Amino acid sequence: QLQLQESGPGLVKPSETLSLTCTVSGGSIRGSSYYWGWIRQPPGKGLEWIGYIYYSGTTYSNPSLRSRVTISVDTSKNQFSLKLSSVTAADTAVYYCATYSGDYSFDNWGQGTQVTVSS
Amino acid sequence: DIQMTQSPSTLSASVGDRVTITCRASQSINSWLAWYQQKPGKAPKLLIYQASSLKSGVPSRFSGSGSGTEFTLIISSLQPDDFATYYCQHYNNFSPYTFGQGTKLEIK
Numbered sequence: 001q002l003q004l005q006e007s008g009p010g011l012v013k014p015s016e017t018l019s020l021t022c023t024v025s026g027g028s029i030r031g032s033s034y035y036w037g038w039i040r041q042p043p044g045k046g047l048e049w050i051g052y053i054y055y056s057g058t059t060y061s062n063p064s065l066r067s068r069v070t071i072s073v074d075t076s077k078n079q080f081s082l083k084l085s086s087v088t089a090a091d092t093a094v095y096y097c098a099t100y101s102g103d104y105s106f107d108n109w110g111q112g113t114q115v116t117v118s119s
Numbered sequence: 120d121i122q123m124t125q126s127p128s129t130l131s132a133s134v135g136d137r138v139t140i141t142c143r144a145s146q147s148i149n150s151w152l153a154w155y156q157q158k159p160g161k162a163p164k165l166l167i168y169q170a171s172s173l174k175s176g177v178p179s180r181f182s183g184s185g186s187g188t189e190f191t192l193i194i195s196s197l198q199p200d201d202f203a204t205y206y207c208q209h210y211n212n213f214s215p216y217t218f219g220q221g222t223k224l225e226i227k
Contacts, residue, residue: 047163047206049216062215063120096162105153105210107174109162 002027004097004110012091012117018084022097022110023077029055030075035100038071038082040093041112048093052100053080087117121145121209125219131227138194140222142207147187151211154183154192157221158203166205167192202226 008020022036029036037052051061053071061069070083084091094114098106122145132138142152150170155163165174167183170190180195194201207219 046220047208047218049218064215098162100210102210102212104165104168104174105208105216106155106163107165107168109164112162 002099002108004099004108006095006097006110006113008113008115010114010116012087012115013119014088014117015086018082018087018091018095018115018117020082020095020097020113020115021079022081023079025078028075029073029078029080031055033101035060036073036080037098037100037106039096039098039106040091041096042090042093050082050084050095089117091115092117121148121211121214121217123207123209123217123219125205125207125222127222128220129223129225131225132197133227134197134199136197136227138197138201138224140192140205140207140224142185142190142192142219144188144190144209148209148211150186151209152183152185152190153208153210154181155206155208156201156203157206163206197224 003025005023012018035052038050041047051071053059053073059071068085073080094112096112097110099108124143126141152170154167157163166177166181171183182193204221204223206221
């Protein structure tokens with residue numbers, strides 16, 4: 001059974017870059033039919049899709065964040081990563097990594113990691 | 120972008136009740152709709168995919184229906200474990216994936 005675990009700093013300063021990694025266990029990113037994605041949830045609010053990546057490196061992201069988002073994959077470490085540049089307080093949220101498929105949508109989720117943007 | 124609107128935003132119900140949550144899309148998404156359950160401090164859990172297919176392991180009291188722009192999630196007989204927030208989400212590949220604002224199901 002696939003398990004996903006987010007990791008990264010819990011506090012980021014305004015204008016800096018948020019960097020998170022998702023480590024996958026119980027399966028391999030390489031050759032998988034899944035897309036490997038990121039979703040966030042500001043405190044007390046709903047869910048926002050950030051983007052996802054295929055093991056080949058092909059990425060798709062939300063146009064509202066595209067100019068600031070970089071998603072990458074390291075198949076040798078079975079990890080994928082999110083970078084969000086020029087952060088502001090509006091980027092404070094719980095960030096989840098999740099698997100996406102065209103049949104099921106987002107069906108395996110990490111537990112989430114809180115990221116706060118503050119000086 | 121496709122907007123997803125859920126109603127109601129909050130729903131009070133009792134154990135054993137039949138509950139219906141509605142989700143409307145701003146344009147047709149065929150059957151590319153998923154429903155999730157989220158409990159406080161936890162990640163969302165996929166319940167229903169492709170509008171009406173029950174994910175393996177999800178209790179059969181959950182069901183989904185609809186196509187096009189109007190969808191429903193029904194819980195046939197509420198159990199104590201079902202009190203949570205529910206989100207719909209479209210996954211039409213021609214538009215960024217968006218979620219509804221959520222429906223909080225509370226104990227009456």
